[in-house]
Amino acid sequence: MKKLIFLAFVVFTGTVFSQTYTIANVPQNLIEDANSVMINQQVTVHVNDVNEMEYSYHSVLMVLNKNGKNDLLPMVYYNSETKVKNLEAIVYDEKGEEIEKFKKRDFLDISAVDGESLYTDDRLLLINYTATSYPYTLEFNVTVLTEDTAFLPPFDPIPNYNSSVLSSSYSIDVVPELNLKYKIFDEEGRINSTQNGTKSIFTISNLKSILDENHGPTLSATVPKVLFSLDRFNLKGIQGSTANWQEFGIWMNNRLLNGVSEIPEATKVKIRNLVSGENSPMERAKKVYQYMQDNTRYISVQVGIGGWKPMPAKEVDRLGYGDCKALTNYTKALLSVAEVPSYYTLVNHNSSKVNILSDFTSMQGNHVILAIPDGEDYVWLECTSQKKPFGFLGSNTDDRDVLLITPEGGKIAHTHKYTYDENTLKTQGKVILNVEGDISVNVKIESGGIQYNDRYDVEFQKIEDQEAFYKYYWDYLDNITITSMKFQNDKEQVKFMEDVAFEARSFASFAGDKMIFNLNVLNRSTFIPRRYANRNFPLQLSRGYLDEDEVKLLLPEGYEISYIPEPVAINSPFGEYTASTEILPDGNLMYRRKVIRYEGAFPKERYSEFRSYLKQIAKSDDQKIILLKK
Template sequence: VMESSYSISWAPGVSLKHKVFDENGNIAVSENGNSINLVSKNLLALEPESHSPSFDSFAPHVFFSMDTFYLEGVQGVAHNWDQFGKWIHNSLLNDVSELPPATVTKVRNMVNGDYTLEEKTRLIYEYVQKNTRYISVQIGIGGWKPMPATEVDNVGYGDCKALTNYTRTLLKAADIPSYYTVVYASAEKRNILHDFPSLQGNHVILAVPNEDETIWLECTSQDIPFGFLGDFTDDRDVLMVTPEGGKIAHTEDYDHNTNYLITKGNCSLDVDGNISVTARMESSGIQYDDRYKVIEAKKDKQDKHYKNYWNYIDNISISEMEFVNDREAVMLKESLEFDARSYAGFAGNDMLLNVNILNRSTYIPKKYKNRQRALSLPRGFKDVDEVVIELPEGYAVKTLPEPIKFEGDFGKYSSEVVVKESGDLIYKRTFEIHEGDFPKESYDAYRKFRRKVAKSDNQKLILSKI
């Protein structure tokens, strides 16, 4: 950018506030009475770097806001989050939060029984999922005001604002308080700014208080489990809109122990190096979020998905795929059977077998000569693998890989091959990445850690003819 400038002037009596995010002094700010001018010159392009913090955390930018404002004739107040939340509740939600009497009766009958608050909330949430669908509606007050709940009830669709407010209104009919909540939604975590009350966020979700906990509801999805947010709105500061005012809250964080993948399998190896494999995988947390949509894909897309997942194995032919999506436990179970020709290689009469068949990490982060930004690992995970390897008749282990175990600031890794009494093998592996933020000087160490994992996952054993 050679030069970029931005100027704002305002009438006397108007209060315009601003907040500059510019660690390196790239933005020159000059104020003169009722005007402000911002200039940047000779800005170099920001080269992308793997595992960087969110873009808004390091790119120079400026927020503006007014303490009082009008949106399409509706006056707003944002001296603080408390006032701003009251404005949203009173000016944007109150007059669109009524239901037809028949729907109110239906809801009350639905939850009429010996149900806990969570059970009642689940029944109403699943009713919304079955009877509505998401559609983007950018109308009303700058895209901020929901369409009326009565209209959503009639047409069966709405955007995030409408569906969230509709769910809130249904819960209200069952005497369950819930709070419309503004959030920055994306896989890249971004917080609502605590100290700068203003029009922020790009999405809304619903918060349901349940004693000392909060049930978070994503109201735009017909298939996401009850109380599960996934990586779209997890672990970030949000604006919870209550009748008493706005409050900054924090959504659920899924740590590495929650984001697990358990892989178990049985691999039968023949004398030609071909394998027949049965794989069973169980995932939860963000790993569930990454995987569960495959069950709705067409058969050819599923086939392509798993061939890409095991892209280090050539000549795969998948014969069976079965899925169990336990939405209540937020757990996906995948069962597959496949064959692969010439998986093992040969060196003379010896057979070379890579022992990590079902969950091999091949990823090594990009190398940078002069890393500029900090290292960010926003979400961790834990993989636990156990695969039985049945050896072909006439072969025995000649050379067995040594057990491996190491750990550091970024996670831990272990693997070993155990020989059973039958002569068959059991491959065991645990791999964890721990979430966290680290200085840029840690990037090379993280890269070495991942390279060591990839090398360990590429271990081979040697089988020889008896």
């Protein structure tokens, strides 16, 4: 994971190091399980006025192997409000001897925008260093002066999993009238903090690397860190307030979103004609959303604050593209023409369900969605996708606290939580087994909820990629040949249907007159999570789901059933599992399977129980049937 440091700009960060430092001088406990070691990090922030901040970052990272090479990316963002004063990177070999040095002039200067020129002054300075051997050490030094004080860099010393810290410090000095606020995340009390007049100093040292544990909390939720914010700040020449969420929302609504909603008259006429005769606001909203999807595309602004003030809706209308803020604002403007109210909404876009912090008012969120009031609840729109159904979010913005920007101010709300019985996967199949042990299969798969989100995009892939998707999905089967694929995307019901046919040679094995094969052909669980001698973190099952399978197996002539497994039923705090096989009147078989996964958090001591539960499922899914030649 690459760590982002926001300073009204974004800079990728890492660690600092002495030219004479070698791996022999690094404490052994910091090398264990580490891909990199943060030798020394020094961050200094001076906020001299509401529109003047200087930020200095000095870091050295010892990269122990190729997996640690991205723990420090020498990269800095700048624009017309942000000037890079000093910039250099130095590479040292394993003996601590300098082997390469990059001055500011050696850094690549590229656009921060993906492919288009919405924000022409947003730029990146970066180097791409390719190591020839390990370990090596990378030193990165940068000083930036900016007029934007909305984003204060956090004290966030651990850049990644498997990265340890020898020493890290953070100093911030703010003029009193701006009222510095901070929030410490450190349950174990590892951060030392001191106050010296207007200067706040935070230090930490000797942090062992954190391992990425299966079904554990995110790195962000486990590492010690400090977040900072000012009551008064400047953003692209606009002064604002984070005294509380209400004031912040009023500022954003009146200053950032004001004046960017105008739609060309010709488009207004199109929208009015489009929704003419529709009395239901939600039906009008569906038509407007489809219009937006049909007439725009998404581009990504890689870093920076260019997207905080959306591009005017009339520009999106003219160009046909925008980033998340621009497309959300454009959709909001179109809905307004259709007389459907909606709210611009800040959200943390992350599969790990990261909340907007309700008790710490600051510039939060890395994405924007739209909220349409629907009684006591909201219908949520993802405006960057040309494919998603109306009102469907998916796994990057579901079930988390977000911030609505309303004329009355900012309001915390919660996005839709997809329950296990919404996250469905229903599999119906027919498997024909011949005397050579080969199978011909026809299968229909219907997915909903988050499982819909995981699968619907296959329809838009190239044929070779679609075939690769299914070969990976059924990777426990050898010699697969996909013979046909058909898809139906019911966006109204949010259901995705797949109709796939394939053949697999040598599915069954032979032992004399016996033919042996696996009952579970189409949805076999094979994953057993890693065993931990000493697990560090709680068990988190972030989303539930429901799988239901019904597969008919047509047996080859000349064989009779010799052995068939008994039904299996497993109940646990983590879910339920059943599997059974019925002998049909015609002598063939019907295999039925049902899996329910519960969402929940459990003490780390229960991880081994969870692992045992998954092993039981895998064992059942691997059960064999034996046929005997007549």
